[in-house]
Every structure is written in structure tokens, then in C-alpha cells.
Amino acid sequence: MALSLRRDASEASDDYVVVGPDSVDLTSIVADLANRVKRMESTVAGEVSRSDQQESKLRDIDALVKDATAPYYTKQRSSATHFLDLPRRTRKKKHLSSFEDLPDELQDIRHAIVASRYIFTLSGDDLEEGASPYTESTWKRAVDFLAKNAWWAFVDLGCRIDAPKVLPGPHGSIDLHWDVPAYELLINIPEAADAPAGFYGDDRGKVSIEGTVKQDSVNNGLLFFLTRT
């Protein structure tokens, strides 16, 4: 069915009339079209409103993150928003390939790792009687675990974790040890590559965490503990 618009014959009006075959109920068609237009206008208005709300929410989140006195959980911001705020060169490194790629903002972590290289060179009198030497592969797994979790806290949560001491542990393992006034946390990376890493931490009061994690994982529970203070 073909319909067309024709300018009203009256010169005083800017209206158009719909012209079609006499057999067609034009009134109902026009009413249907009018309803569709109304629905479309409503949808567009809704989209505009949601966009405004999102912008407002992002501004509120931004203000909270910059407020140093706000509790931790209110500082969490969407990973996309925080990620886009990072400098371009940092954003390019979202997938960390090595601790050497840690950005300047995490140089404390990098320095702690570099300072621990001596561990896998210990030998002779530098080793306790009966102690087994430390391998570079165990050390590498330990520092990769540290770098990956530090990086994830920085990129995803917008937080910098304290730098631990990277130390020799029992039986060829490597310890990551945080001992600061607010808390203490010990994570042990075993010599066996397929064994889980064990950890214990507390705030020297009522809060403690304990358990095991995979050596190649990012653990949100540990990150929450490390960034809660």
C-alpha cells in the first residue's frame, strides 16, 4: 500500500495530510505512527538520562578515590575507569610480562625484587649446615607472584601495596614477608613448582588470614588484606 504526504491545500496551515487509496483507514494508520513516534521519543529520553546518571556516578567515584580519609571499600572504582586514567605508557603494560616492566609508581616493589637476587647465589658458609641451595626458578616464581599481584592491585584497585622483604625460606623455598606496624603477612613460595603457596597474616589484633593459593595466581583476598590499611 503506498501512502504519501501532501501539503495541506490551505495556505494558512503548515500541516501535511496523508493521502492514500479510499479503501484504507488512514486515521488508524496515522494514530499508529503517532504512537510509534512517542515510544521512540521516550526511548531516546531514557538513554540520555542513563548517560547523565553514569557521568554523575563516575564523578562521585573519582571524588571518593581522591579522598584519603574514605574507607577502602568506597574507594573501589570500575577497572575500566581507573585503567583509562592511567598514563598511556602504563596502560600499554596491562598484561605484565616481567617484574622489570613494573612502572615507576611501583619502583619499591621492583627494588625489593632486585635486592633479593643474592638468594640463589648463596653457597658454602653462607648457607646453614644442612640447608639446600636456592634455585633461580624458585626465586623467579616468587618474584613473578609478587609483581603480578602488586600490578593487579595498582591497575584494578588503584592501590599500591607495601614492598615486602624477599627472603630465603625453609627447604629451598622463598618467603615474601611484610612486617609493618599495621599488619604482618608471610607468603611462602615452595621449591616445588606445582605446590600451592601458603600464607598467614594478621593485624596483631583480631583480624587474621590464612590459607594457600596457586603460585601463578592473583588473589583478591590477599590484595584486600594488603590494601585495607
Next chain:
Amino acid sequence: MMSPWPEETIPDADRLFMRVHKMWKRDDGISPGAFQNHNSGMSTDWSKYSTAEATRARATKLELLYAVIQMRVGDVRMVPNQVVRHTPDVARNNRAHTDVIGDKKKEKIRVKLRRIAVLVLPWEP
């Protein structure tokens, strides 16, 4: 051979001395790795029959490689699953020898033992 020294009960208030090799030294004290079992337990010396200096002198390697810490017996017993047992070592002529028996693989145990340890003879510079 029957031991000339009987096994004794150690009071909570007494101290245990332990040698700590320099590989466990860190800037601000002792690494948690120092607290581990060797054979049946963690070897220490009972303060009733030893001093910190005597404990260091018993080192089989150069004694200057070692520092000595002390721990209060009662505090050691408060660490989960740790038992303090007087085990005189006749072969090494050490009546003071005492084992801290119990699993120390868990990180919690090493953290808590480190907290109660006090450095009494530091490493030589």
C-alpha cells in the same frame, strides 16, 4: 647406654637459647625462615644448663656465623601445636639440649615464633 641426665620438666618462666645462622639475618632482625625443624624438632638449649655464649660456642661451624636468640618457654608453648621437651644430648655432652617439637611448615607458626624471639647475641659485623 643409659643417659646420666634424666629428662626434666621445664618451667614456663625459663628461657630457651637458639643459634641463628647469618643466612637468616635481615636489616631489622631475624627472618621467619630461621624457625624450622631439623630432624625431630627445632634444637635449642635450656637456660638452666646453658648460657647464650655457650650455645653459640657449640656451633659445629665457625661460631661467628651465628647469633643467639632467646624465647620464653611459656610463650613457645602458646604457639599452636608446639611442645617443649628436654632431650639431653649425651653424645655431644649437652645437658641443656631441648627440642621444640611440632610442625613448623605453616606460615602462622613461623610468624608467631619469630614474634616471641629476642636477639641476645647479635651476629658479629
